[in-house]
Amino acid sequence: MPGTEASHENMPMTAVQKFLARACGRDRVEIGEVVYPKPELVIIHDGYVETVHGELAALGYARVRDPKRVVFVTDHEVAYTTQRAVERGRNIRKIAKAWEIGRLFDVGRGGHGHIFPMEAGLVRPGMFLFAYDMHCSNFGAIGALAIGVGAEVSSVLATGSLWTQVPETVRVELTGALPSGAHPRDVGFLLCGGFANGRWNVSHDNRIIEFCGSGLEAFSLASRVALCNSLTEIGVANVLFGSPPPGIDSSGAPDFISDLGAPSAGNIVVDLSTMVPQVALPGGPDLAADLASVEGRHIDHAFIGACGSGMYEDFADAARFVKNRRIADGVRMFIGPGTNEVARRLADDGITQMFVEAGAMVLPPGCGPCAGGIIAPLGPGEVSISTAATNHSGRFGSVDGQCYLGSPLTVAASAVAGCMADPRKFMSP
Amino acid sequence: MEKSLKKRGYCHVFGDRFSLDEGIMPFKFAIERVTDPKKLIPHLFKSTDPDFPGKVKPGDFVIGGQDFACGKPHVQGFIAMAALNLGVICQSMPYKAMRRAVSVGLPLLTGCNPGADFLQNGDEIEVDFATGEARNLTRGTSTRLPSMSPILRDIVVNGGMNGALAAWLKDHPEQAAVEPVALSDSSGAVPVSFVPARKS
Structure with missing residues (x-):
């Protein structure tokens, strides 16, 4: 009709x-x-x-x-x-x-x-x-x-x-700049937890979450992907942005930006400068917590990759935590470049080598263990920290394994430490 | 194609944030993936009202408040409601739950806050889902509720998503099977031309 x-x-x-x-x-x-x-x-x-x-x-x-x-x-x-x-x-x-x-x-x-x-x-x-x-x-x-x-x-x-x-739109204004050691995935976890807990008294059910603000200007495409991915699991309709994508020519594209004064079902402001590393506790990305609350907890398994953290920058930024270091004994660490092109660039630029020399293993481009633990699974009683899209029970294979989520920086630091570790403590002053 | 959808029955009123797994259909049926309405109907709303399965009649209305059928969007409760030819009127419903309800052919009106002055538990009402016109036959009053989208109505009158797909196929016979594709592990690979996206 x-x-x-x-x-x-x-x-x-x-x-x-x-x-x-x-x-x-x-x-x-x-x-x-x-x-x-x-x-x-x-x-x-x-x-x-x-x-x-x-x-x-x-x-x-x-x-x-x-x-x-x-x-x-x-x-x-x-x-x-x-x-x-x-x-x-x-x-x-x-x-x-x-x-x-x-x-x-x-x-x-x-x-x-x-x-x-x-x-x-x-x-x-x-x-x-x-x-x-x-x-x-x-x-x-x-x-x-x-x-x-x-x-x-x-x-x-x-x-x-x-x-x-046609869904409503909730605006999230990012102000300030992320401090060193904090990552867009951390912002994503914080928002997941905040929406789920009703922190802003704004419903996220089938809402578009639209990011805008001066803080967004420093975000690369990979950073935007991190924001999109983290929020998806909690039931938002989608994630969009109030400015054109960085590094992409969108001049000939049809209009994809909200009008000034377009209706909004809520406005949230996040000051990036206050961000500290986050984790999602086992059970779901909505179970966000400060990394400090689990720091020192033993890990058996670490993974950087999957759809939320599989781009070049995710590995390049994490590599500095493993460069000239060793993955802790007893920890098996995997990296899964998101695409063939990402894998090629990481190899060309020597980043893959940094991970391999540290003792990490390289998976073929794709979902890695996040697709039910078909490859590189977690065993019963084991603990993983990863950049996976989600961490529900059994996501990495065993329903008796514990899956934590963190940023690529947190995962890399933790793999080296052998326990949940704050990436800021692994950075040169 | 637009079809009419009118229902008449008695109201069963439930409150805000009514959970699918805890209030409507025990979670165990979702875990066991039970989809047979005959097995589900005796348990519908029983954990909330033990007498519900005995007193509900085909055609009745379930009246919810805000966030009706919240929690994981398991379909079992909706299968039982649809099989009983019930209708849902509520203030709001999580989107995924609404999708599951429509997919099994359950008529529903959301955005409705008819209030206790229009209907109460046990009242008999008649609702036209196309117009939103509602009559309380017990009290002799009427009101206008937000109507159901013609798109959703069409799916529901076809019995849900599979019914709608069957109806589509009937209208588009060119998509029907002549010889089904046999998938097996011994038939050998069939080459498919790979069309990679070109990089600029």
């Missing part, structure tokens, strides 16, 4: 209104309205292709609506560690052929599906897309709106769209 005529034609719009209006072929959509936006891309990872194919086949579907817009990525089980994985890879290739999928990024191609599409120019500023996996919210960093729809991706594939309620 035709869309409702706009009743507030000249009212300022939030960025998400602009994205969704464009994707509906309209001038504007209203907050709270339910619409059918058409995505430019639909991204599904290797862990779900067989399932969604089975579901649609059971309903009698042989073809998806718009196959050329569909992208299969391979990041959950990259280095096949079981015969089942080999079989899954074969089935994914068959499904891609049968459905005439636009792009298949097979094992060893691209890397993490929440990162490489940005560096490859596949996901661009102003673009609207759907994806199976919620951490597609990373693309907010580049000025794209990607909605993770989970199992409802079957509807996107079948019909070319999915009902979406």
